[in-house]
Amino acid sequence: MTNIKELEKIATQVRRDIIRMTHLAKSGHPGGSLGCADYFVALYFEILNINPPHFTLTGQNEDLFFLSNGHISPVWYSVLARRGYFPISELSTFRKLNSRLQGHPTPAEHLPGVRVASGSLGQGLSVAIGAAIAKKLHNDRSLVYALTGDGELQEGQIWEAAMFAAAKKIDNLIVTVDYNGKQIDGPVDEVCSLGNLYAKWDSFGWIVLEMNGHDFQEILHTMHHAKQLTGKEKPIVILMKTEMGKGVDFMMGTHKWHGTPPNDEQAQRALSQLPETLGDF
Amino acid sequence: MKKYIVTDKKDTRSGFGAALLELGKQNEAVVALCADLTGSLKMEEFAKNFPTRFIQVGIAEANMIGIAAGLANGGFIPFAGSFANFLTGRVYDQIRQVVAYSNKNVKLAASHAGITLGEDGATHQIMEDIGLMRMMPNMIVINPADYNQTYLATFATAAWNGPVYLRFGRPVVPNFTSTSEPFVIGKGILFEEGTDVTIIATGHMLWKALEAWDILKEMNIHAEIINIHTIKPLDIKLILSSVQKTKCVVTAEEHLKNGGLGDAVAQLLAEHLPLPIEFVAMDDCFGESGTPDELMQKYGLTTEAIIKAVQKVIARKNY
Structure with missing residues (x-):
């Protein structure tokens, strides 16, 4: 039985990391990072079959994760470090010169855990599909996971990939959409509505699941359920309801913290709501 | 000085297709992707002989580049084929992010390059692809001269560890270069x-x-x-x-x-x-x-x- 309390503790520390990283860098994307903290913690500490100390790019016989919305790199870096991919102290170098923790993730600086660059949106799903095909060709039964934003679904390439994955029965792939309803310029519904997202994925031929991205019980249950649904000749997508800025009261309910770092005072206020549970970097 | 003699007239794209088939036999890591131009790219034989290693992506070049990057990450040597026009300008950002910057071992097989594409006109003729691709860090750019050289270049491309832009064409032209000399990337x-x-x-x-x-x-x-x-x-x-x-x-x-x-x-x-x-x-x-x-x-x-x-x-x- 998973210790939910333990996951919550990690997630709180990850949220502290996100605030401190973006504050130190004076740049970055705290909003979506905070919103996806619970998902990343559940994924890396409970779901993925991985071997962090022995990271390889190919990742044969282990699960792979691709982040398509690369701007939420702070949450990914924090979770990768806390999971043992690289020293936690390195989080202080985020977005600084000569760092492996680039503004957007890249394998170019050889950061363990990152396999393909992302940042320019809409591309991660295609890469994940390629990786999933590679696993099939290798008779490797481990799975491929990917996360996309919801605003990112406005990119046409996503739907090229969605059509392809269903047509070619890519059934070792579990994609999650961070369905927070917000993007840089405002609510997704106002910028360019996604319409009925469930119906869209469903009509493209995917198995569609939904979950609350801030309820660990539900995340774990849904992810395990998704695993059981693999191998049935259909790709799987999970529409994950999250709140941008989750965990910091003044960052929630607005799109304004999508790409704005907290200043000194704001960082203090945010950190006062997030107790240090595992030790700061 | 190299000896050369015109043996026949062939299109360079057929040199690519023949080499790809041979590579398919020799190396199980070689896979091929195409965006609905299998015949034009001369990839049919590869597709017929290695159906599980051939991926028909449909008319979706951006998706094809991403899939190729994912396959390369998994240890394969993907040749992604389309017309040079649709394999450069149309997908420049995809190539830039997930192939070149990510340094994935993807081979861009670009046929119908240049003005000799002919009758289809300027929408399909690309005369800027070499410039686009040589601007891209990490990218190798190869433009063989005839069938034989394209054949050899395809093998060299597969052997090279990293992104390669391999440019060839549509028309039938004299075939005259020697196949007995090794083709070395970067050596004129x-x-x-x-x-x-x-x-x-x-x-x-x-x-x-x-x-x-x-x-x-x-x-x-x-x-x-x-x-x-x-x-x-x-x-x-x-x-x-x-x-x-x-x-x-x-x-x-x-x-x-x-x-x-x-x-x-x-x-x-x-x-x-x-x-x-x-x-x-x-x-x-x-x-x-x-x-x-x-x-x-x-x-x-x-x-x-x-x-x-x-x-x-x-x-x-x-x-």
Whole structure:
């Protein structure tokens, strides 16, 4: 039985990391990072079959994760470090010169855990599909996971990939959409509505699941359920309801913290709501 | 100096297709992707013989590049094929992020490059692809001259560990390069020795440069002919040693003047050996419909244009 309390503790520390990283860098994307903290913690500490100390790019016989919305790199870096991919102290170098923790993730600086660059949106799903095909060709039964934003679904390439994955029965792939309803310029519904997202994925031929991205019980249950649904000749997508800025009261309910770092005072206020549970970097 | 003899006439894309089939037999890591142009790319035999290693992506080039990157990450050697136009400008950002910057072992197999695509017109003719691709860090750019060279280049491309842009064409052209010499990425080939001018040619223009050589000889002009099949990295040593001797250069390519082989050579000379250079390439404009020969004629990509450029550059040298 998973210790939910333990996951919550990690997630709180990850949220502290996100605030401190973006504050130190004076740049970055705290909003979506905070919103996806619970998902990343559940994924890396409970779901993925991985071997962090022995990271390889190919990742044969282990699960792979691709982040398509690369701007939420702070949450990914924090979770990768806390999971043992690289020293936690390195989080202080985020977005600084000569760092492996680039503004957007890249394998170019050889950061363990990152396999393909992302940042320019809409591309991660295609890469994940390629990786999933590679696993099939290798008779490797481990799975491929990917996360996309919801605003990112406005990119046409996503739907090229969605059509392809269903047509070619890519059934070792579990994609999650961070369905927070917000993007840089405002609510997704106002910028360019996604319409009925469930119906869209469903009509493209995917198995569609939904979950609350801030309820660990539900995340774990849904992810395990998704695993059981693999191998049935259909790709799987999970529409994950999250709140941008989750965990910091003044960052929630607005799109304004999508790409704005907290200043000194704001960082203090945010950190006062997030107790240090595992030790700061 | 290399011996060459015209054995037959073939399209360069068929050299790619034949090599891909052979690679498929030799190396299980080789996979191929195509965006609904399997016949045009000469990938049918590979697709027929290795159905599980052939991925028909449909008309979705951006998705194809991403899938290729994912396959490369998994240890495969993906050849992603389309027309040069749809495999460069259309997907520049995808190539940039998930192939070049991510340094994935993806091979971009670009057919129907240049004006010799012909009748389909300017929407399909790309004359800027070499420029686009040589601008991209981590990218190797290869533009073979005939069937045999394309065949060898395809093998070299598969053996190279990293992103490669392999550019070939549609029309049937003389097949004359030797298959007994190894094809080495980044190493140019000296076809004719001469003392008066260095002609540096790539792709379909190599044959025209060799035709020009005969005519120039009758005019008592001794041209040195260098084939640069790898535009990036450029064979700096071979080019500089030749130009040291001849003191002037003509470049010839089926590409815009902007961004192509001529640009690369001019930059090299400006830095190391500033001497007169003339460019046989297309001016800053789009193409149009026509037969390949008509178009090469109209846009100045001919044997005669090379001869004129040689006369002009020699005059500048002696000035």
